[in-house]
Amino acid sequence: MINLLPQLKKEELRQEENWKLIIVLGIFALFFLISLSLIFFSIENYILGESKVQKIILSQKEKEFENSNIKDLNEKLINFNQTVSRLDYFYGNQKKIGDILSKISETVPLGVVINNLSLGLKSKKFTCGISGSSPNRELLLEFKENLEENESFKDINFPPGSWVESKDIDFALSFSVDE
Secondary structure (H helix, E strand, O other): OOOOOOEEEEHHHHHHHHHHHHHHHHHHHHHHHHHHHHHHHHHHHHHHHHHHHHHHHHHHHHHHHHHHHHHHHHHHHHHHHHHHHHHHHHHOOOOOOHHHHHHHHHHHHOOEEEEEEEEEEEEEEEEEEEEEEEEEEEHHHHHHHHHHHOEEEEEEOHHHHOOOOOEEEEEEEEEEEEO
């Protein structure tokens, strides 16, 4: 086909076609950009929603973990406190036998031999029984006076049979101990 239009008109038609092509391509580019931004927007909303859900799940799991650990720790602390209070009560109510034995040993004069020592606890009071031997009556009397001078020893009982002999005396006595 032969185009008989003047050159100026041909140029205008070509420019018009180019403008139409540019407008169509611009509309497609604009449509593409709008579609792309909508896709990115929906992806962003999806990711934000999922991250919020995961944060909520994480906080719930942390609370469950903390609660279980706190409960376990509280139970252990309660058991520990009960054990400590029972031990404190037990040791607080114990009479100190070592103190009693040292008080007794301080009263025994040199030369007096203790063969048997028994300690018993009756109504929160220690009772003590001692048997032994003394080379003479004077040392046995000194032992008795030492016991009587100590305020911790009460109800000192020397049986009369302990005083019959004057030498190589086998004796037995009993008393109670106040702390």
